[in-house]
Amino acid sequence: MLAFIARRLLETIPVLAGISVVVFLFLHLIPGDPAMTLLGERANPQNLQRVREQLGLDQPLYVQYGRYVLSLLHGDLGRSIRTNRPVLEEARGRFPATIELSAAALLIAIVVGAGGGVLSASWRGSWVDHLARVVSLVGISIPIFWLGLVLIFLFAVWLQWLPPDGRLDAGLRYTPLTGFVFLDALLLRRADLATNGLRHLALPALTLSTVPMAIIARMTRSAMLEVLRADYVRTARAKGLSTWRVTLHHALKNAALPVVTIVGLEVGFLLSGAVLTETIFSWPGIGRWIFESILNRDYPVVQGMTLVVALIFVAVNFLVDVAYAALDPRIRLR
Amino acid sequence: MALDEPLTARPALARAAAPTMPFALAPERRGRGPLADAVQRLLHDRAAMTGLALVGLMAALAMAAPLLAQQDPTAQTLAQRLAPPSRQHLFGTDNLGRDVFARVLYGGRISLRVGLVAVLLGAVTGTLLGLVAGYSGRLADTVISRAMDIVLAFPSTLLAIAIVAARGPGLQNTMLAVGAVSVPIYARLMRASVLALKERDFVLAARCTGASGSRILFRHILPNGLSPLIVQATLGIATAIIEAAALGFLGLGAQPPAPEWGLMLTDARNFLLNAPWAMLFPGLAIMLTVLGFNLFGDGLRDALDPQLRQ
Numbered sequence: 001m002l003a004f005i006a007r008r009l010l011e012t013i014p015v016l017a018g019i020s021v022v023v024f025l026f027l028h029l030i031p032g033d034p035a036m037t038l039l040g041e042r043a044n045p046q047n048l049q050r051v052r053e054q055l056g057l058d059q060p061l062y063v064q065y066g067r068y069v070l071s072l073l074h075g076d077l078g079r080s081i082r083t084n085r086p087v088l089e090e091a092r093g094r095f096p097a098t099i100e101l102s103a104a105a106l107l108i109a110i111v112v113g114a115g116g117g118v119l120s121a122s123w124r125g126s127w128v129d130h131l132a133r134v135v136s137l138v139g140i141s142i143p144i145f146w147l148g149l150v151l152i153f154l155f156a157v158w159l160q161w162l163p164p165d166g167r168l169d170a171g172l173r174y175t176p177l178t179g180f181v182f183l184d185a186l187l188l189r190r191a192d193l194a195t196n197g198l199r200h201l202a203l204p205a206l207t208l209s210t211v212p213m214a215i216i217a218r219m220t221r222s223a224m225l226e227v228l229r230a231d232y233v234r235t236a237r238a239k240g241l242s243t244w245r246v247t248l249h250h251a252l253k254n255a256a257l258p259v260v261t262i263v264g265l266e267v268g269f270l271l272s273g274a275v276l277t278e279t280i281f282s283w284p285g286i287g288r289w290i291f292e293s294i295l296n297r298d299y300p301v302v303q304g305m306t307l308v309v310a311l312i313f314v315a316v317n318f319l320v321d322v323a324y325a326a327l328d329p330r331i332r333l334r
Numbered sequence: 335m336a337l338d339e340p341l342t343a344r345p346a347l348a349r350a351a352a353p354t355m356p357f358a359l360a361p362e363r364r365g366r367g368p369l370a371d372a373v374q375r376l377l378h379d380r381a382a383m384t385g386l387a388l389v390g391l392m393a394a395l396a397m398a399a400p401l402l403a404q405q406d407p408t409a410q411t412l413a414q415r416l417a418p419p420s421r422q423h424l425f426g427t428d429n430l431g432r433d434v435f436a437r438v439l440y441g442g443r444i445s446l447r448v449g450l451v452a453v454l455l456g457a458v459t460g461t462l463l464g465l466v467a468g469y470s471g472r473l474a475d476t477v478i479s480r481a482m483d484i485v486l487a488f489p490s491t492l493l494a495i496a497i498v499a500a501r502g503p504g505l506q507n508t509m510l511a512v513g514a515v516s517v518p519i520y521a522r523l524m525r526a527s528v529l530a531l532k533e534r535d536f537v538l539a540a541r542c543t544g545a546s547g548s549r550i551l552f553r554h555i556l557p558n559g560l561s562p563l564i565v566q567a568t569l570g571i572a573t574a575i576i577e578a579a580a581l582g583f584l585g586l587g588a589q590p591p592a593p594e595w596g597l598m599l600t601d602a603r604n605f606l607l608n609a610p611w612a613m614l615f616p617g618l619a620i621m622l623t624v625l626g627f628n629l630f631g632d633g634l635r636d637a638l639d640p641q642l643r644q
Contacts, residue, residue: 018484029500137632141625143576145583146599146617153606153613272491276580280603290492291584294499306496310487317487 004325023307024068077304087304096179098285102270105208113213117220139214148207148280165282204281208273212266219262223255264320268313375637382633388626396442403436407593416609426611437593438619444594449575455513457520457567464524465551482518490515498586508587512577527559561638568631572624579620595620
């Protein structure tokens with residue numbers, strides 16, 4: 001097992017190096033002088049010269065890349081042009097919002113998706129199965145930026161049951177402790193914070209969960225169908241075990257393997273989807289921040305955050321591989 | 335995958351080879367290649383045919399846009415802004431008084447074109463890379479596979495956004511970006527097919543007769559590795575349409591006054607209370623088109639790979 005982990009870690013190194021090269025080149029791929037890209041076209045020539053010296057733009061590319069990697073290793077992702085604060089510091093303030101949204105969406109996706117998939121497979125061919133299959137097909141076909149708007153219209157504009165945007169009501173008195181609304185609600189013993197947070201979280205989390213939910217449902221259904229045909233399931237049934245026990249205890253545990261992989265891969269979707277969902281719902285997370293930075297030409301932020309997101313993605317894929325190898329010993333031997 | 339017989343096998347050849355085959359083909363199946371079987375399965379798959387009909391409908395509507403739309407999609411009638419659906423404006427008007435029905439029809443042309451071009455770009459590039467990676471030896475394989483891993487290390491929509499951000503907004507860059515992020519998928523698929531087919535008898539036989547590497551690749555291996563590629567391309571068009579619309583929604587795709595579906599949704603976002611129809615119909619169009627491609631792609635996958643059919 002350790003050998004497998006070591007081998008996988010070694011395989012990640014060239015990928016990490018490649019990512020850093022791609023992200024480094026990003027600034028240089030934008031047409032025009034990078035210094036002017038950073039400061040704007042009407043910048044003072046002296047400021048331009050200063051930035052050029054700061055970034056070492058007059059030096060050969062590989063030297064610039066070396067300096068970039070060195071600064072990365074010191075945790076320096078550059079400074080936002082708009083606020084002049086370090087990118088990492090700004091990110092830290094916005095990460096909790098995205099993590100809460102993504103975690104809620106993933107939870108909904110797993111519970112509803114896997115549950116639906118199990119039911120679908122257990123009652124194959126019934127109306128439950130057909131309904132679930134249609135719903136999941138629609139789920140992967142629906143654009144989430146449209147779904148978000150439809151939900152806002154239904155629940156916030158027409159029925160007026162839920163707020164249309166933001167993470168909390170503007171008038172709510174709240175000084176963040178950890179940055180996580182629900183954690184803070186627990187620590188500060190404020191039920192109003194929790195209920196308010198939940199009301200704001202409902203629509204964006206539902207929107208973001210739709211596609212992963214549909215994919216997990218389809219994957220669970222096909223994995224369960226394959227497993228339910230196996231001999232050991234037939235043996236369990238022949239032994240007289242209740243259908244419930246057979247389904248959950250024997251079948252689901254073995255069907256869980258491919259589903260776990262898919263869940264890990266969905267994290268990538270959650271990161272992309274967060275940009276769209278956060279923009280629609282004005283959610284103060286890193287997704288919306290990245291997008292606004294692109295519009296504002298705040299390139300250090302775009303560059304730094306692209307790197308962070310890619311790193312998260314690589315880390316998640318690595319964990320998924322390790323989990324898969326831990327669950328299925330045959331993988332380790334490959 | 336039904337790789338037991340090359341798909342290029344001709345019925346006459348099969349009949350001629352019958353006496354030497356170790357098993358007898360059932361009389362009614364002799365003479366019908368696996369391709370014909372797959373087509374039969376596809377035609378009987380109701381969901382897949384529904385998908386095909388849906389795609390056909392959206393394509394037909396898009397192509398017939400000049401005939402069906404009574405108004406110019408970019409013509410503004412400010413006196414009739416945010417008007418609800420009526421006989422004159424079947425889907426109502428948007429915030430600049432433009433006819434939503436016309437814009438949805440013409441928008442179909444944009445979305446379908448972007449989807450097809452992006453997938454073509456991605457599939458052709460990816461297939462070539464996959465062929466080279468699978469056939470040309472360890473160095474090429476390692477380099478190409480690592481490069482694909484690096485591209486896959488970025489969530490695709492974010493990468494597409496970053497590419498368009500660097501190159502500037504517009505339809506061309508959207509097609510480029512969406513195509514580029516899909517290259518690794520096709521590369522991996524083709525590489526897997528090549529690796530599986532490289533040691534098959536018909537490839538070894540071709541090598542024995544002195545066929546060159548590229549002849550083997552393009553005449554023997556590629557046709558037999560085509561089916562997962564076709565399935566992925568069909569499903570890929572669906573993804574490409576959504577990703578392009580997402581870029582349009584974020585203002586990075588087609589620019590105003592182009593009737594692009596994603597762009598229409600951004601405009602409609604500020605008028606949800608007054609004019610929900612401006613938001614409803616473009617999004618519905620996206621969903622139905624994507625649904626059609628997904629249904630058909632699923633059916634293709636089931637038809638071309640009988641072992642996966644449940």
